[in-house]
Amino acid sequence: MKFNLRGNADSWFWKKWLRFWSNLGRWFSPTIEVSDGNMRFVFCPKSRNDIFRYTTYFTKEEGTLAWIRDNAKEGTVFVDIGANVGLYSLYTANAARKIRVYAFEPHKFNFATLLENIFLNGLENVIQPISLPLGDKAGLMDLNYNSMDSGTSMTQLGHRQLPGNCEFEPKLSELVHAVTLDELVASGRVATPDMVKIDVDGNELRILRGMQEVLRSPEGPSSLQVEINPGQRQEVMRMMKECNWKLDHCHFTKGGKVEFERTQSYDKVPHNAVFVRD
Template identity: 30%
Template structure:
């Protein structure tokens, strides 16, 4: 029943002109409305092994519909449309894209499939998400383009605790969660400056950071990378204060162009 309800919503949201109409009527985008509606049906029963596949922009994704974020990717017409549009606009061909907090590879796979000559480095510390990330790389024959690493990224090279969000598979964090995490994992952290130097990665053009409140520590671990490559950043902040802190930090490196997402706390930072 739940599958039929949300499938019907997906059909409705795909109607031509629906995105424009929703913005006029509700002063917001359809992705936000979609997440709200899906939250209302979250109490319906669902098979906990409801694994499906969906093709998005030429890429195939294996998704577990029991997981809220993966379910959003499956049912939304195009999950995080605005951020994807900006990423494709500013990411250069024949360059390196770094995905910090890759989750199951939504950005990594779409970039690997659709940008010519790109080299993708994906960091995902959660074992469960990392396994799905690797599966999606294999499904799309991207092993030579997308390289996954089961590491967290921070300002230190150390072993630390990853707190697993019991309500959102995309909400795991190195920061203590506001609610009690049901599970924890010990994970290896790397400083991006040290990691890139050790592996001899170059031409770093675009870095996406989505690490649930740990964004500033990721940035503090990569000053040399910022100074050398001046990559474009897409960063998901958790609070307005953190958003301001990120802007101030990158301005100190000479960044002057900032695009703030209209509905969320995401920031595109361009040198």
Template identity: 30%
Template sequence: MGSLTDFWRYGVVKTARKLKAAALSPVLAARGDGPVRSAYGVLMVPNWQDTTFRYCIFGTYGSDLSDLLLGQREPFVFVDIGANQGLYSLIAAQNPKCRQIIAFEPVPVTHARLAANVGLNGGAERTVLHMLAIADSVGEVEISVAEGHTGTATLAGREGQSGGGGVVIHTIDAPLVDPLLAGELPMFVKIDVEGLESVVIAELAKTKAVARVEAIFYEVDNRWASAREIETLLRASGFTRFAKYGRGHHYDVLATRS
């Protein structure tokens, strides 16, 4: 994409959606506590106090990943690592070629919302939810959850992050991840773990299941993640093409094998 197009899509349009979310959320919240249909066409249980929820409802994240998921034309499995309230798991379930969704969301309150959203939209029979985080060790750790923005929950220990509380979650590493991804179909993986992307990718690379991963859509924030380190890990696992979506210090990348 050209720089002008990127500026329009990821600068002007995204900012406008954020402003719209801030302005209209109080109005919509006052209408009741029934399910809310998002800009992506999926239903979600109301959670208006949460910025992540508002971004889901007003389409602030744009259509890059949603278009990729809906555009898959061959049977596949979607693996949602850092699922939060489940937006992309719900979108993937709209594609009949998506035979299974495997979602990882370790924060108990957020996981409960994920489960409720899956129940609202159908497709629960092909969705497997794990209240687990993928890390380089097995055990219990405390995750930082920012008040009012569940999408920033992180194990990465970002400097200067405040305004949240600690929640104990369960972590698993590659040997325990592998059986959870067992199967034969190709996999499309989304990773959004707020700075721990390289750790998750390193663990995924140790599994037998990685051979079935055809694409990984992951978040990069240059303030606490190294794009070069992540790309090096992926190239070592056979990924050769990297398409950038976004601009500035915070963007997404689609890694594919060919």
């Protein structure tokens, strides 16, 4: 059946029809509330990825949450690069008073959910969402989408390789303007961070190359967590050492712990490395 919506939009039938579909959307958009006993968050999942992230909020990356709790204090400036739907930005925003969070997420569907999560949890005056992709240089590049779903990962900037050098065919490629963190901090649009979290599905080295001035500055961050994928560890360690940083500790996701117990190799299992000033 085909309807001419424009011709019938003011009719009694179409008003009832549109009201029905509007209500249906609300009925089938359940709200999820999660709490660890100290913090409480509200979410409206858009995909299975979202549901998984929300329901494993406090168990998937316990090491990341502990790192935030141990380092975030009153007045901390936190830069979250690869914020996805904003779980760790929200957690940090609630960790202490007068915190300022900059949440970077270029994937448009993730970013839309990030915006909603900030609003639903009343943190619009604490978290600054930024959809600009970060890299090692400024300029126009292709942002290649591995998935169009909210809560997804593995979006790649300027290339079509997943971690492990596996080629993929993008669902969609978007022309975007990439910038460096050094550029944003120097311009004053982003405050000098005290803490930096980097989780960008294999693009971590490019991010680090684009924030050399921030890393070397005496006024720069005191703690940095970066995800290290297979084949990256040696180069990340070298780069951080050159900037006078040292490894403090490493931790895994819940699934990564199982894989590390099997392989006993940091070079084969993605993990989070926490660095401090040397």
